[in-house]
Amino acid sequence: MKNIKIYGCGILSILLLLVSCTKDLNQYPTIETTSEAVYTSVDGYRAVLAKLYGSFAVAGNGRGDADPDMAGTTATWGYLRVYFNLQEVPTDEVIYTWAGGDNMVELQYMTWGASDTWVNAMYYRIYYTVALCNEFLRNATPEKLAGFTDAERLDIEGFAAEARFLRALAYSHAMDLYGNVPFVTEKDAVAAFFPPRITRNDLFNYIEQELVGIADILPESFQNQYGRVSRAAAWALLAKNYLNAAVYTGTPRYDDCVNYSKKVIESGYSLNADYKQLFNADNDKRTNEIIFPIQADVEHTTTWGATTYLVNGPIVGSMQATNYGVLSGWNSFRTLREFVAIFSTDDKRGDFWKSGQSLDVDDPSSSSQGYGLVKFTNLNDDGTYKTDEGLVSTDFPMIRLADVYLMYAEAVLRGGGGSATEALELVNQIRQRAFAGTLGSISQAQLTLDFILEERGRELFWECTRRTDLIRFGRFTGNTYLWQWKGGDVNGRSVDAKFNLYPIPTTDMTANPNLIQNVGY
Template identity: 30%
Template sequence: MKTKHIAPFRLKLWVYGLTVAVFLAACTDLSEEVFSEVTEDSFIPADSDVIALMASAYTPLRFVMDWQGYFDLQEEPADVIVTPTRPNGWDDGGIYKRMHFHTWTNTDWQPRNTWITCFNGINNINRVILQITSGEYPVDESQVDYIMAEMRGLRALYYSILIDTHGNVPVISDYTAELPVQHTREEVYDFIVSELTEVIPLLTDVVDQSTYGRMTRYAAWHVLARLYLNAEVYTGTPQWDQCIAACDEIINDGKFNLSENYRAIFSTNNEDNPEMVFAIPYDRIYAPQWGGHMKMLLPDHRYVFGMETQPWGGSGANPQFIDSYHPEDNRLKDTWLMGDQLNASDGTVVMTLTKDMPSIYDCEFTEGFRCGKYEIEEGATGSLSNDFPFFRYTDVLMMKAESLLRTGESAAAAQIVTDVRRRSFDNPADAEVTGTELEGNTNMAYGTLAVDGSIDDPGDQSLVPYGRFLDELGWEFACEARRRTDLIRFGVYQTKNWYNHTPKGAHTALFPIGYEELNTNANLRQNPGY
């Protein structure tokens, strides 16, 4: 009797229990349902994802011509580009003045952007290396060594930027849970050299579409050559012979040539140019980060080039630099937009650009020549399709020439420089330079400018050793995001006055580490002088 009564009771209990259990399970389920996102848990990598993964190592490089990017960092503090206050603004919280005066703080964006972007690239590389070596992304065994070499070579390239801008940066070669530790500039230098030396033999020597914009053996040599060229700045010990050797590795393989036409190097479709040792590909649709022209051209340049946008018109050329050119040097007109600007459709004068810029505090729209080096195609928008010639063959030749010049072989140096100049002079005689000339002083009339364009404070007037060679670099590579590095190497950056700039001390050769970066990593110590 007892059991008979208990059975239905138990059954009831089961039913209740089950109901409660189902209720609790169904009505307390808080798992997230993901639809239009990818989470690491839900992601199953496909073969094509390996290149997508590696892509993230390269894309940060497009910051070179992006807003407040590497171009700003290398040109605004130097003696070629000035961005004064203009009718439509360009005070921008005083950032361009701080860049010009070398009074930047650790909250300013240009130095921070370079740090953030380079470490973004480096971290992506370390992550990709981890994800591939750990088997998280399955890769064909035969490919692994090559991919690793390409990634490590590219990582060295990012460090070659950071050693120049911030110097004492953490060297991070793996993806660990530890907070990165800071390294000295010398340690960073040694790291780059050893990495490149190790990976160069593994990198491809093929130069065609399949390796365009990728880390080839030649791009790696180029990184190394640049590092050796600036070795004295970075470590105190010059490496001119090493630089020559690295350049020769590129020259002797004969895969690159000088472009016959100077402007072709900077054209919209410059991907086939024979100078491209390492290009950063841009595209107005796919890779729309080239906004540099918006900062340099005037709103009315849309009529001059038939653009589908209205540029903002800020940065102009320091008139002292314009005055340094040989009058017959075609690179003057190939680089700068000067004088009358003609309407593309009817040839009428839209406006007239004048050379002088009275003051960084107050300039008219049309004051100051503008950089027109990079072709503006008809219908151009806020982003250009020109690829950026980050490493070009002329640079290989000029690095070799500078190293020769500095090691007493001025005649050989002059020959290379003359060869480079030839395409830019109608009269071949004007292209000729001599070793003695290159060893001599600069053409630049350094000193700060009064509003009327006269020099009001000449400042340090001592001779710039190899100053004329510095001029050659200026004329050839104006607006190629490198002038700051050259000025430091030639001892001008921290000593001379130009435009409205006076020297602020040796520490300015390095930028301060950003406040957010210091905030997030207690291992970092600020660079000296900040």
């Protein structure tokens, strides 16, 4: 049983101040209760906080995202499904069957423009979450809390720190995906205005200040409810941003990545002995490794996005859906030969489905081309499952310890201080789990940056890291690394560097004179 229930999204009336006045952005949550009625008790604040967490999982107020928060766009698929598509579909980890029908051809082939539906959907989902967090924080000021007891104020101030983390996470995605973006906080009036443009560098600094500022307010590791953030989540997000700082700001911050990774490593977490248990329906029990999950539950988070997508989507061909805890496969995505090639046969993580599947993909729309690969299942530890038309109870590990181990090792290799011996030890802990023994252990000489990129692919595939990783290593665009269908060519081709960033949507460029389009669009 999950500890924090996240239902559909209609909790309160929120003036959704996004980033312009176009009709595309006039998208409000369902009005059920006024803010004056909600923000009168600790329970009211807690209910709204659940809404903020839920904005990463569900996209509507009814079953299967019915009565959507943002109607009429692919944003109705929800934050996590859209985020997965932007982070994974353009890479070597995914080939998508229904690209034409789901408007993902441009995403798959890295040919998108500023009117792309998925590019726009992610942008608006990010700012929807930011707006919800801002509204919460406007109602958590000292003035608003003056009528509460000291104990109640402490509770709500803790909730506010969580809201600031969730906003920092959403803004981190905006920084990573779009670069220079509109900037709105709780200090801006709830009124129609043109939000200013913040540079990627300044947004990086803002997120850093927010996360450092809330770290000591958030509960220590394992002291918050499951599904809610602790200070280790703030440290891990800082480490991730520091690892990518050279991309975001032009200035490396590898020392800081090492330091904050070390804080997480020393805070009591440990690798789960069974890799596959991290991605099943009982993964809410893996609090030893999963630092921050996006929760799912068959009864309460009824969405066709999130992990419902990640469980059903990759079940293709002769794979039996019931073996993965659902009723039928969606035949949506497989993986590519270049990604398959980074796995050795003894690596338990590379559980490829080859029966009836070709390795090469000559026709991306053929679900029998490309090996099948299931990472997420809806199975409980004992092999039983509960589903409702394919809905699942598998949480998504947005932040987990193995990623932090690999961030530490990479930062050390990039000159960030720390211990090379410890970096090797951490990587070998991951490898020993993957190989069920020491067969996968590597030597200090083998621990190179090229190895780290491949190991991140093996360990973290389909966890929404691949695009960011390839960009950091200079292999997403250009011709340094080619994979099938990169750039729309069967054998891959060089892609313009402009695709390291997604464009600001045309609708927002038209509406807000403060914005400047990313170079090349």
